[in-house]
Amino acid sequence: MIQGTTSDAGKSVLVAGLCRVLKRQGTNVAPFKPQNMALNSAVTPEGGEIGRAQAVQAKAAQLEPHVDMNPILLKPCTDTGAQVIVQGKAVGSMQAIGFKDYKAFTLPKVLESFNRLKRRYDCVVVEGAGSPAEVNLRENDIANMGFAEEADVPVIIIADIDKGGVFAHLYGTLALLSKSEQARVKGFVINRFRGDIGLLEPGLDWLEEKTGKPVLGVLPYIHGFNLEAEDAIVTQPESKQQQRIKVVVPVFPRISNHTDFDPLRLHPDIDFQYVGKGESLQGADLIILPGTKSVRSDLSYLKQQGWESDIKRHLRYGGKVIGICGGYQMLGQSIDDPFGIEGEAGKSQALGLLEQSTKLKQEKTLTNVKGQLNLDGDSVTVSGYEIHVGETSEFSSAPIVLDDGRLDGAISQDNQVFGTYLHGLFDQPKVTETLIKWATGESITSVDHQSVQEHAINQIADAIEAHLDLSIIWPHLSANTNARDKENSVADRV
Structure with a gap:
């Protein structure tokens, strides 16, 4: 399961990339997000509604999207209210269900969908939502550690260094988890790094020493990367020359x-x-x-x-x-x-x-x-x-x-x-x-958007294969990935 220190840390993209990497290796893989809060949604072939990010991840896994890939979708309609969509169909509002009853109502459906995917696929790559360190939401959490504990899945935490404060984000997120939650964290991924990798080495060593968790790798900032955002509005690509x-x-x-x-x-x-x-x-x-x-x-x-x-x-x-x-x-x-x-x-x-x-x-x-x-x-x-x-x-x-x-x-x-x-x-x-x-x-001659999306999926998959040590999570992939040796230089490590 991929969890993030913040929203827009790179969870959706990392899940999509991992799905493509596993598919390249011949693994029958599916994406899964227990709960998504987004106004960007997709319609599945069976006529259900799921988050668009899961539809993109399904494409990365070379699958048709299915409602089991995102069993709970919350679509905000006011500042305090949201429509609740369960396994593809709207069932009511958050007010009607009630916050206290929410987990009891939704978690069985989440586990039902997850178990169906587990039976059907060799591997399921799970995406969290927001941050697992939202202590005020812990009681009713089904999106992050609340799900991970129930389903007993290992967790990777990703943080976006381009936003700044990456070490505080990772160290603080881990510190706010319970002992059992901390134990299931297998390592960290740092996303969107640009600059001199040597300047990052002391921070990586400090983080591993303080937490006892490995940094699985550092993903580079990919210029010209265009994979549709889960919910945030992306303004403009980096540069355009002629605009008529x-x-x-x-x-x-x-x-x-x-x-x-x-x-x-x-x-x-x-x-x-x-x-x-x-x-x-x-x-x-x-x-x-x-x-x-x-x-x-x-x-x-x-x-x-x-x-x-x-x-x-x-x-x-x-x-x-x-x-x-x-x-x-x-x-x-x-x-x-x-x-x-x-x-x-x-x-x-x-x-x-x-x-x-x-x-x-x-x-x-x-x-x-x-x-x-x-x-x-x-x-x-x-x-x-x-x-x-x-x-x-x-x-x-x-x-x-x-x-x-x-x-x-x-x-x-x-x-x-x-x-x-x-x-x-x-x-x-x-x-x-x-x-x-x-x-x-x-x-005008239009760009094939499907080809752009496919290119972006392959870009992130290539970066994962080049920069992440997947052998810690999937030892059978170690022969086909650039495994990291603790005693190697930082360039080899990340």
């Missing part, structure tokens, strides 16, 4: 599935920008409204930021707007939540840019889809996934015809506003090219 098109996405408090935009963010011709609180949407060629877990609340936030005025000004000057999922719902006439699915029950006036109205229902739509996108005379095959509780009135002239016969999305009569429920649109190069041409008139 400016695309902006407003960041809502409950923005979801912002991984939709990774192919645009990484495209060399596109100046892609997330726009935050107090900033303007002006100056864009294309504005895209993203998905959201709390559509009426985020619609109100959009208006408070003055973004409605920015959008309408953008349209008056001939600009184009795309809305995806919750962003699509915002483009219509109204959003009605009669059951209080995403907060307080009520009805909100939307932006009025499309003729549709949306009503939130109690059952969530979860499905992977394929179909045909018809736009400005171009017709391209499209695939994606739907995750939404809204039901939006259809246009007979919807731009997307799905293979199951349903219509999806809408386009305004003036051809300036486009909406769809499909996440993952831009993952397909031809669809991206069609949408950018519609929006800007520019012809």
Whole structure:
């Protein structure tokens, strides 16, 4: 099990890399995360919902994603509330379940899924969540040591040196664990190191002496590494030379599935920008409204930021707007939540840019889809996934015809506003090219996002094989990895 000193320490990436390393060695391996709190989710082939990080890890293991890989997914909808998804299906809210009863309710499902994976695969690589040193959460913990103790699994702790304070993070995290928890920690990994490795040697020696735990290795900072983030918004790649098109996405408090935009963010011709609180949407060629877990609340936030005025000004000057999922719902006439699915029950006036109205229902739509996108005379095959509780009135002239016969999305009569429920649109190069041409008139050659993702998985797997001593955990791999000798130089060691 990979646990981290903080969120975004590198747990998700390390699990993905380990899955690929094991797969290269011929091991039948699966990823697992007992509990994930994230607004980026994926739809499994059986129609369940899991965290996107586990879907990426499944790809690293060359598997289809499955709900057992992430049996508990928490999707925050307010500052104090979250939807609880158990083995792929929404079962209620944290308030309804109750904090005191939460572990008793969820842990059996977690162990059930984990044991199914153990029976099916030779190895399961587990990802923790946040930090195991959150002492205030220990009583109900199922995400870190609470799970590790129940399932009796060894643990590696990873820390990000690029954030600073790496030795304090590792030493302090271990110190805050119980004796039995400390005993199951097999070693440390330091992530994202750059600079003179010789300067790190005294710290590595000190850490091993103070804790009695080995440093399994130091992973280098990988330039040009682009693997979609579990939940944090990644702003820009390190450098772009030529940018002909400016695309902006407003960041809502409950923005979801912002991984939709990774192919645009990484495209060399596109100046892609997330726009935050107090900033303007002006100056864009294309504005895209993203998905959201709390559509009426985020619609109100959009208006408070003055973004409605920015959008309408953008349209008056001939600009184009795309809305995806919750962003699509915002483009219509109204959003009605009669059951209080995403907060307080009520009805909100939307932006009025499309003729549709949306009503939130109690059952969530979860499905992977394929179909045909018809736009400005171009017709391209499209695939994606739907995750939404809204039901939006259809246009007979919807731009997307799905293979199951349903219509999806809408386009305004003036051809300036486009909406769809499909996440993952831009993952397909031809669809991206069609949408950018519609929006800007520019012809671009899109990057194959699946190839970018596969390259990133192999990058981290290569780094693991080169820099980590896996023989401590998996002795049978020692012949095929660069095992570390305690008496060797630091360069050999890390």
